[in-house]
Amino acid sequence: MDPETEADLVKAIQIAVLETRLGVHPIKSAHGLSVFLRDLSQRGSLSLDELTENRARLGGWTDEHAKGWAKGHAEGCATAILRVLEQRGVSVSDEIDGFLTTRSDLKALTDWLDLALTVTDAKDLFTSRPECSQAPED
Numbered sequence: 001m002d003p004e005t006e007a008d009l010v011k012a013i014q015i016a017v018l019e020t021r022l023g024v025h026p027i028k029s030a031h032g033l034s035v036f037l038r039d040l041s042q043r044g045s046l047s048l049d050e051l052t053e054n055r056a057r058l059g060g061w062t063d064e065h066a067k068g069w070a071k072g073h074a075e076g077c078a079t080a081i082l083r084v085l086e087q088r089g090v091s092v093s094d095e096i097d098g099f100l101t102t103r104s105d106l107k108a109l110t111d112w113l114d115l116a117l118t119v120t121d122a123k124d125l126f127t128s129r130p131e132c133s134q135a136p137e138d
Contacts, residue, residue: 002045005040005045005046008036008040009036009037009040009054012032012033012036013033015029015032015033016029016030016032016033017029019032030058030059033058034055034058037051037054037055037058041073041106041110042110043110046106047105047106047107048070048073048074048104048105048106049070051070051073051106052066052067052069052070052073053066055069056069070104071104073106074103074104074106074109075101077106077109077110077113078100078101078103078109079101080113080116081100081109081112081113081116081125082097082100082101084113084116084117085116085119085122088116088117090116090119090120090121090122091122092122093122096122096123096125100112112125112126
């Protein structure tokens with residue numbers, strides 16, 4: 001996690017604690033922090049591991065629950081990419097489908113979701129931007 005993101009996260013946690021001390025219901029404070037974490041993950045500022053670790057701490061999750069959540073979150077991102085491509089009429093090979101559905105890098109998944117809105121060939125997900133160059137092997 002970069003220092004700026006870490007500082008933002010610390011501030012968000014401090015605000016949630018302060019809200020609780022001032023009488024705001026803990027669930028409402030936790031929800032605000034949860035929304036903040038979601039925004040960080042959508043910007044690609046947190047890795048899936050960092051996001052899961054923070055969500056687990058916030059929710060008091062067991063390790064098993066956290067692992068299941070992380071897997072489901074990544075699968076949901078991949079499903080969104082495939083759905084956008086499908087709705088836009090962009091065909092996706094079984095190789096690319098399988099590749100996307102096994103990724104856990106939130107930054108890459110977020111970048112690919114953004115690209116899915118404009119590419120005309122699914123292979124372009126991996127060639128349109130240098131930071132998205134991780135690609136399935138031919």
